[in-house]
Amino acid sequence: MTPEDLAAQARAAQAAGADSIHMHPRDADGRETLHRDSVDAALRAVREACTVPVGVSTGIWMTGGDPRRRLDELARWSDLTEPPDFASVNISEPAFEETTRLLRGLGVGIEVGIWSEDDAGAFAARYRGDHYARILVEVIDRPVDRSIADARRILDVLGGKDGAVPIQLHSDGDAAWPVLRLALRDGLETRIGLEDTLLDADFLPAKDNAQLVAQAVRHREAA
Incomplete structure (x- = not known):
């Protein structure tokens, strides 16, 4: 639920044999979020705890099903300390191409959800x-x-x-x-x-x- 929790779990998962980490950062109220500050805090904590690639979800439910809001949130990732290594984007969700184009421009790899x-x-x-x-x-x-x-x-x-x-x-x-x-x-x-x-x-x-x-x-x- 917190960056510290995610970091501890990521460190232990890598030690157990995981070769990448997939996570869903959350806000102060425990809700899944794409907000730059929450994502940045989670990424920094996890990267300090482990050395494997780290990815996040971009599920459109995090913006109430609003593709424009999702694009706006993701655009603010240009201010992240360091972007995630990859992000999952479901092909069935609205604005798939615009979302993947934006993420690529930020240097984020795409795992396409099928x-x-x-x-x-x-x-x-x-x-x-x-x-x-x-x-x-x-x-x-x-x-x-x-x-x-x-x-x-x-x-x-x-x-x-x-x-x-x-x-x-x-x-x-x-x-x-x-x-x-x-x-x-x-x-x-x-x-x-x-x-x-x-x-x-x-x-x-x-x-x-x-x-x-x-x-x-x-x-x-x-x-």
């Missing part, structure tokens, strides 16, 4: 994969079997982009661990953390992000 087959089709048809830091396939808010099936369909659609840019696959809730194992079997990037699940690989309450990362590393070694 939530569905339609998203994957739009990306495959219109965009060059090598213009992005990674493709972020997110099969979230759905049952396990559907998450697995949807992930395979999305990956099939993205097949033409394979190799041009890293693909990261993840899910949430009950599907978080099954989809993580699918990603590892397919040689894809993946992620795990308290944003996605509060349960460890044995479906017991997770202590922290580092515990989840350490278990994911063991799954990777087994795969």
Whole structure:
């Protein structure tokens, strides 16, 4: 919830084997935010705590669904001490091209969020994969079997982009661990953390992000 909390979790996650950090900075009231001051404080704290690349979300829900307000908030990132290494932008959200163009101008890498087959089709048809830091396939808010099936369909659609840019696959809730194992079997990037699940690989309450990362590393070694 605070920059100090994020820094402590990031340090422990890197020690457990994470090779990048994804986070959602929050304001003084605990709300996810794109506000320059909150983002700057979180980035500075996390970068002092770890040495891996650090990225943030730009989910449009943080500006109440208002794309103009999101662009205005992101434009103020020109005053950050140092911009994030990457930021996730969902292709299905309004003003995707304007948002990614602005971020690139600030030196921020883009991970393009793909939530569905339609998203994957739009990306495959219109965009060059090598213009992005990674493709972020997110099969979230759905049952396990559907998450697995949807992930395979999305990956099939993205097949033409394979190799041009890293693909990261993840899910949430009950599907978080099954989809993580699918990603590892397919040689894809993946992620795990308290944003996605509060349960460890044995479906017991997770202590922290580092515990989840350490278990994911063991799954990777087994795969």
